[in-house]
Every structure is written in structure tokens, then in C-alpha cells.
Amino acid sequence: MARQNSGEPLHVKITDAIRADIFAGRLNPGDMLSSEAALMAQYTASRDTVRKSLKELEHQGLTYTWPGKGYFVAKPEHNLFSVFFPDEDSQHEQKYHTIYVEHPDDEVKEALELGPKKQVIKISRIILTGGRPVAYDVKFMPYDRGTPLIEAEIQYAVFPEIAAAKTAPFAFYTEMDICAELPRPEVQKALKCGENSPLLVARRLLIGQNHKKIGYGTKYMLPEYGSLRATSGYKEAAE
Amino acid sequence: MARQNSGEPLHVKITDAIRADIFAGRLNPGDMLSSEAALMAQYTASRDTVRKSLKELEHQGLTYTWPGKGYFVAKPEHNLFSVFFPDEDSQHEQKYHTIYVEHPDDEVKEALELGPKKQVIKISRIILTGGRPVAYDVKFMPYDRGTPLIEAEIQYAVFPEIAAAKTAPFAFYTEMDICAELPRPEVQKALKCGENSPLLVARRLLIGQNHKKIGYGTKYMLPEYGSLRATSGYKEAAE
DNA sequence: AAGTGGTCTAGACCACTGA
DNA sequence: CAGTGGTCTAGACCACTTG
Numbered sequence: 019m020a021r022q023n024s025g026e027p028l029h030v031k032i033t034d035a036i037r038a039d040i041f042a043g044r045l046n047p048g049d050m051l052s053s054e055a056a057l058m059a060q061y062t063a064s065r066d067t068v069r070k071s072l073k074e075l076e077h078q079g080l081t082y083t084w085p086g087k088g089y090f091v092a093k094p095e096h097n098l099f100s101v102f103f104p105d106e107d108s109q110h111e112q113k114y115h116t117i118y119v120e121h122p123d124d125e126v127k128e129a130l131e132l133g134p135k136k137q138v139i140k141i142s143r144i145i146l147t148g149g150r151p152v153a154y155d156v157k158f159m160p161y162d163r164g165t166p167l168i169e170a171e172i173q174y175a176v177f178p179e180i181a182a183a184k185t186a187p188f189a190f191y192t193e194m195d196i197c198a199e200l201p202r203p204e205v206q207k208a209l210k211c212g213e214n215s216p217l218l219v220a221r222r223l224l225i226g227q228n229h230k231k232i233g234y235g236t237k238y239m240l241p242e243y244g245s246l247r248a249t250s251g252y253k254e255a256a257e
Numbered sequence: 258m259a260r261q262n263s264g265e266p267l268h269v270k271i272t273d274a275i276r277a278d279i280f281a282g283r284l285n286p287g288d289m290l291s292s293e294a295a296l297m298a299q300y301t302a303s304r305d306t307v308r309k310s311l312k313e314l315e316h317q318g319l320t321y322t323w324p325g326k327g328y329f330v331a332k333p334e335h336n337l338f339s340v341f342f343p344d345e346d347s348q349h350e351q352k353y354h355t356i357y358v359e360h361p362d363d364e365v366k367e368a369l370e371l372g373p374k375k376q377v378i379k380i381s382r383i384i385l386t387g388g389r390p391v392a393y394d395v396k397f398m399p400y401d402r403g404t405p406l407i408e409a410e411i412q413y414a415v416f417p418e419i420a421a422a423k424t425a426p427f428a429f430y431t432e433m434d435i436c437a438e439l440p441r442p443e444v445q446k447a448l449k450c451g452e453n454s455p456l457l458v459a460r461r462l463l464i465g466q467n468h469k470k471i472g473y474g475t476k477y478m479l480p481e482y483g484s485l486r487a488t489s490g491y492k493e494a495a496e
Numbered sequence: 497a498a499g500t501g502g503t504c505t506a507g508a509c510c511a512c513t514g515a
Numbered sequence: 516c517a518g519t520g521g522t523c524t525a526g527a528c529c530a531c532t533t534g
Contacts, residue, residue, distance in 0.1 A: 042428070043424045053518075053519065067504060100338070195484040248435065302523080324531055326500065327500060
């Protein structure tokens with residue numbers, strides 16, 4: 019229980035003390051914290067030191083501030099989860115299936131907002147575990163004749179955020195939809211599974227600057243691939 | 258394009274300027290930022306003001322700092338997603354199915370780390386849209402004879418984090434597993450679906466202080482319930 | 497030794513809130 | 516009006532990194 023923080027900087031001690039009050043329920047959502055002046059007196063600290071602590075709590079989502087009134091304990095958001103969705107599949111083997119330039123189907127055309135005659139690069143991949151297919155991954159990128167970076171794409175085998183990692187890699191964000199589906203024939207074939215084998219399906223849209231649609235992909239996962247893990251809340255609070 | 262930030266505080270202007278450099282690729286992962294001294298000169302700002310800007314960038318995950326060396330641009334994490342998983346199902350109707358106190362099956366026993374004779378409260382719920390079932394939700398909590406808050410649990414109909422929202426609501430965190438499955442007979446019956454109807458299944462474990470397992474629940478979702486939406490990256494970068 | 501960030505202090509002025 | 520936080524400044528001392 020007794021935290022070893024005697025060597026910690028003062029502003030960290032203050033942060034930890036208030037955090038502990040919140041985790042322990044001595045301070046609850048809506049409660050007003052001690053004012054800056056009170057905390058300065060309590061910890062014999064300068065205003066800036068106290069403010070640094072309060073700012074840290076705010077960044078952690080534990081408090082918010084209302085100028086002119088004071089600092090308050092926030093309400094926890096238990097329904098917001100973090101999910102790490104490994105795209106690299108480092109623990110699995112990989113196998114390339116096909117790399118095509120083709121005319122996209124309607125789903126892809128709509129997702130990437132493509133004109134009627136536009137072509138796409140299609141990269142499909144099979145992910146294996148112990149030689150058996152566990153996931154099937156298909157990705158589409160608009161194909162611009164004249165600037166074909168196909169080789170780079172193939173080499174990285176993933177979305178352009180990786181290929182573009184050296185230039186403005188922060189200039190992308192992605193949206194993902196996760197659902198459960200039964201496999202289409204193409205997917206059945208790739209995964210060597212039956213038509214009633216439930217798949218976890220993740221559809222991912224990669225968006226760049228000016229809201230340009232840069233890539234669209236779908237990943238079909240068999241149960242053997244493993245489940246998605248998500249977490250919510252403050253793990254430290256459990257300790 | 259031209260950002261209206263003439264009225265912004267100085268430290269925000271500095272933050273925005275550096276952020277724009279990172280989003281535009283003028284600063285890339287591994288690059289060292291200008292030193293505090295240089296930024297003080299560039300913006301005729303005090304050290305504290307510059308440091309406030311740099312701290313903000315760090316909190317946003319765009320930079321990190323290496324004491325003695327300088328500030329550096331971080332590597333973006335494109336595989337870490339945020340998922341909002343609504344537990345309340347505010348847009349759906351709800352229907353209680355059963356509320357029991359019973360002996361748990363092995364899955365629940367293991368998840369909640371229960372002794373052999375321990376009982377659990379089971380609350381199952383059906384979520385409807387337009388009168389048709391779209392999801393089935395089952396939750397288990399250890400049943401402690403003597404402190405049964407069943408009424409409160411029922412009233413809130415969800416996990417104890419809500420019932421306990423007035424006392425130390427931050428003292429919980431949850432882990433969730435998401436996968437695709439076919440329904441067991443119990444689930445088929447609740448959802449009025451066939452045995453080959455693929456379901457999105459989320460299993461959630463609620464953990465409290467001292468790593469005590471407080472609740473365990475499973476939510477079975479039909480395609481009509483909607484898909485899970487996840488996002489990754491900085492949406493602002495696309496603007 | 498010079499340059500870098502990390503911590504801490506003291507003081508100033510402003511805008512907002514509430515009695 | 517007194518109390519609250521928001522912004523900004525100037526200066527001090529320390530520990531670390533690099534040459």
C-alpha cells in the first residue's frame with residue numbers, strides 16, 4: 019500500500035495523493051478539489067508546482083477545471099475502450115495470395131469514393147498459424163497511373179501508413195468497423211473453412227489529409243486467430 | 258487552411274505551429290524539435306510558456322522528451338484504436354429476461370475466480386430494435402449473502418460500476434474479449450435466430466481494487482444490432 | 497564545458513464566478 | 516467584492532548528454 023514516493027518530485031507527490039483520494043472514493047465525481055491556494059499551503063509548494071499536478075490529473079481524465087469556480091472530479095467513462103489491433107501479425111506466418119490491379123466492386127468503390135473508371139491495387143494476404151490459415155486480409159488502394167508505388171506497398175505488405183512512415187506519418191487516421199459474418203466463397207476458399215464458420219470481420223478505412231480516402235481493407239479472422247482484446251479504465255486503480 | 262488563432266494564448270499558438278509541422282511532414286518521427294531556448298527566441302516567449310507547449314504535445318502523443326538531449330517527434334501508433342462500446346443501448350428498447358441467483362457454470366466460475374460453492378447473481382437482458390431482438394446480454398456477479406444489492410443492480414440493469422457510481426467509480430477497470438461465434442441454444446432462443454446466425458460476442462470482465470473480480474458478462478449481438486466502430490490516429494490531421 | 501531538459505519559486509495581471 | 520483559475524514572466528539550481 020505505502021507508495022514509495024519520497025524521492026519523487028513534489029508535483030508528482032501531489033498528483034499521486036489526489037489520485038489516491040479519487041481511486042479510494044474519498045473524492046468522487048462532481049466533488050470540488052481543494053483550491054490552488056489551499057494545496058499550496060497544504061504542501062508548501064508554489065502555485066506553479068500545484069498547477070502542474072492539477073494539469074496532470076486533468077490530462078489523465080480524472081478531473082476537469084471550471085475557470086472561476088475550481089477543479090472538479092470527472093465522471094469515469096467505462097464504455098470507452100482501447101484496442102490494440104495488430105496489423106503486422108508478428109506472431110503468425112504470412113503468405114501472399116494475389117496482387118492485382120483491377121476494377122473495384124461496389125463496396126470498395128463506395129468506401130474509397132472512386133470514379134467509375136478508376137482502378138485499384140488489391141493485395142490479399144493469408145495469415146497462417148502452424149501452417150493452417152487463420153485470417154484472410156484484403157486491402158485496396160486507389161491506383162494512380164504514373165505514381166505506382168506498388169513495390170513499396172508490396173514490400174511493407176500493409177497500408178500506406180507504413181510505406182509513408184517517413185513522410186508525415188501522423189497525417190493519417192483510420193476508422194474501423196468490427197462485425198461477425200459468414201464467409202463468402204472467396205473467403206471460404208482462402209481460409210479453407212465451411213460456409214457456416216463464423217468470422218470476426220474488421221473493415222478499415224484509411225483517411226489522409228483533406229479527407230482523402232487512401233486505403234480500404236477487410237480482415238476475416240477465424241476463431242483460431244484469437245480474439246480482440248480491449249481494456250477500459252485505470253488498471254492502477256486495482257492495485 | 259489559415260488557422261484563426263490570433264486570439265489564442267501564446268502557448269497554444271506554439272503548440273499549434275509545431276503540431277502543424279508534424280502533421281505536414283516538416284517534422285518527422287525521430288526528428289529533434291528546436292530546443293527550448295530556440296523556441297523562446299523564435300516566439301519571444303518565456304521558458305515556462307514554451308515548456309507548456311511542449312508538454313501539451315507530449316500529452317497528445319506527438320513527441321517525447323529525452324532529458325539532456327532534447328525533444329523528439331514520436332512514432333505514430335496506427336494500430337491502437339479507441340472503441341466506444343455502449344453498454345446502455347440508449348437507442349434500443351430493453352427487456353429483462355431473467356434475474357436469478359444460481360450456481361455458475363465453469364466459464365463464469367473461472368472468470369470470477371469463485372470457490373466451488375459460491376453462487377452468482379445472473380441478469381439477462383434482451384435488447385430490441387423495432388420490437389425485434391438484436392442483442393442478448395448476460396451478466397454475472399458474485400452473490401454475497403448478507404450484502405445483496407440486487408435491487409440496485411436490477412434498477413441500473415448493468416454492471417456494478419454504475420450502481421457504485423457514487424463511491425469510487427474510478428476504482429474499476431474492465432477487460433473485454435471480442436470474437437465471432439454461433440449461438441448456443443439458449444442464445445438462439447433469446448434472439449430468435451437460427452443456429453447458423455453469426456454473432457458478434459463481447460465478453461467483459463470487471464475488476465476492482467485488489468484485483469477482485471466484480472463482474473463478468475457476455476453480450477451476443479446480431480448483425481442488426483450494428484457493428485462496433487473504432488478509430489485510430491488524429492482526425493484533425495485530415496482537415 | 498556547453499547545451500539540454502527537470503524542478504521549483506515568486507510575482508504579476510487578467511477573466512470569470514458567486515454572494 | 517473576494518475567491519477562483521488562466522496566462523505569462525524572470526530567475527535559480529540540478530542532472531544528464533555530448534564533445
